[in-house]
Amino acid sequence: MTPIYRSAEGARAVRERYDALLASWPVAAEDRTLATRLGDTFAVVSGPVDGPPVVALQGSGGTAAHWLPDIATLAGRLRVHAVDAPGEPGRTVEARPPLGSAAYAEWLDDVLDALELPRAAFLGTSLGGWWALDHALRRPARVTALALVNPAGIGRRRVVPLLKFAAYGLFGDWGRRRSLAMVAKGGLADPGRRAVGEFTLATFEHFKPRLEAIPTVSAERLRELRMPVQAHFGARDVLLDQRDAAAKLRAALPHADVRLAEDAGHFLPGWAEAAAEFLAGQGSR
Template identity: 80%
Template sequence: MSAIYRSAEGAAAVRRRYDALLERWPVPFEPRILSTRLGETFAVVSGPVDAPPVVALQGSGGTAAHWLPDIATLAANLRVHAVDVPGEPGRTVEARPPLGAPACAEWLDGVLDALGLPQAAFLGGSLGGWWSLDYALRRPERVTALVLVNPAGIGRRRLVPILKFAGYRLFGGWGRRRALAMVAKGASGPVDAGRRAVGEFTLATFEHFKPRLEAIPVFPADRLRELGMPVLAWFGARDVLLDQRDAAAKLRQALPGADVRLAEDAGHFLPGWAASAAAFLKGDRS
């Protein structure tokens, strides 16, 4: 039986839905299968071939398709390599190296090598932000810039909501809807078709997928001070899973030169970050 799905049938259902979501990708893209030491890795590559390269890593329970609502903005002037993280739903190897182990950075070494990228900027959301931070600290020479969107690994985790989230999953479809609504708390404004499609995919995924339950390592301030590349970080003050007010303050203190933004009315799902991130990653940091 799969290590990350409840059944083989469930794994197949998630992949069918994933393929259907990729059919809605709003810009031309190239699917890539990359060979790494950890195993085969799936990536969706979009944007001009000669544009600055960006590796995008999604959060827990996500796939490369979770960038669908923002990819048109990002890929207009960037070469975006949206990569399925191992141990998450999608088409990358199901292996789950312990977070914080050298194998995490070694996997990304292989991803960059297979893409032919000596260096790249990194864009990470939620747990993908943790992966990006870990790599930037271990391989600073390969990371040209860092954009973090509600990253894990900086602020404190909120244990009560996490336990509640885990408990909701025991109550079938109703529980999954409640869990997703809890994580989406603080989201405002109309929901476009792309975000609605991603939300529906996420809800369906957790019917079959078994998320990571291990503790996420937190980077101490003295480690964060080692980040020498340009950093843009967005945090949602109303995030129910992570104390992002604490995270923003911690990052500002550790990196006075970083562009740290705290959205007071936003939760874990942050709106409106993509245009600023695209400009930052193109080198417009005025």
Template identity: 90%
Template sequence: MTTVYRSAAGAEAVRRRYDVLLDRWPVPAEPRTLATRLGDTFAVVSGPVDAPPVVALQGSGGTAAHWLPDIATLAGRLRVHAVDAPGEPGRTVEARPPLGSPAYAEWLDDVLDALELPRAAFLGTSLGGWWALDFALRRPERVAALALVNPAGIGRRRVAPLLKFAAYSLFGDWGRRRSLAMVAKGSPADPERRELGEFTLATFEHFKPRLEAVPVVPVERLRELVMPVQAHFGAHDVLLDQRDAAAKLRQARPDADVRLAEDAGHFLPGWAAAVTEFLNGGRS
């Protein structure tokens, strides 16, 4: 059986720590296990039942717990379905179809059907942003609005940091901390985010990240996005050229709300209130 973990013991260690974080979810929430064609998918649902529905997708190595610093803001006015993606840590099936295939759009079709949502807004960060973007292009009729936070797949991927990460990986915990420090440069250092950083370090001790390159969406395809779009980019993202991404999205969709934070990196702070207002249709 293919697994995304280096060992069964490592998988259990990550899941135990994940469950501890889920127990600290700051607003009332319902855990859900959704049947999909790829396998069982885990989600945490919170926010007012009659609020606009939002499917939230985290990035590579992420879980629903990574929304903890922002879920109270989001779930104040949105019905948030925080979903663990397949092939990532958490409690969803470990399947990893090719990123360029239709498999992830089909999986999200099943997620929406299991949630009894004909249509929803999508919020994605990093690789989760690419999944949301891919679904919006393949299934525009099912995406009410699209909010992206430092998404992959628009700007150019930076190669030099990947070479550094590969070198650091030879040095165990020190190397993982060094890599995380590079990615987190410019992020706020509040206790909750530090705890998530420690969880990320513990996860990557046991988890095997994807090595497949994320397909880049050209400008002409971005023009096919028909729904309202808001996107937040960090100018100092060490993984992705987000200046390039912001320029491409502005060229493709001049009406989109594109924000480039000059002092921020990959872990972008301060976006949750703007995204909440945008996905709530500007209602107070």
């Protein structure tokens, strides 16, 4: 298994900062370690025991701590299982099967089984949105609803910003901060989001991100989705062409709730209340 950190010291530094963030989780929560065929998977479970179950998947370079600014809103109505994805920073196994394979759908099957959930709604952001989409297409009977926040894999991927990020990476901490500012587009004004953004910044000092291209979900495949879908996009996302993604999803799923925030970037604020209401309304269908 290829290491996902540049050094053992860096891995420890990320883990220590992650543990500190988890200690500030604002609602009652239970830490779970779930056995899967890829290896142990870490999850933070919050919300009413009888609430509609939701599996929350963060993006590349993220952890369950990504949900800190919004978990109080989500867990007010939902039983949220915030899962560290494999091959990402956090407490889950470092395995990275090919994104186009069935391995992640099988992993999520195991996650649901370990949580004793025959079916659940999925909430995904960025790469986590792609994992949620992939699972919904491969296992539609196990997905009650989809809430997507700036998901990858629908719209076109922007190449120029990635080149800029590579160049900024040559300038140490200043370069990382400049990259974060480009991605955030003002989305870190809230102290909680700023703390998560700072953690992400520190993580990428030590973490080796995935270089594999994220598969694009075609319009034909999107039309196969039968569960209720809500999607939030930021028009100023520098990583993904989310205007294109929103238009593509609206055309493929006319009955989906698709929202495009004109002034928002990849770190998209203001979606949690609408997503919680949407997911709570689906119940355990």
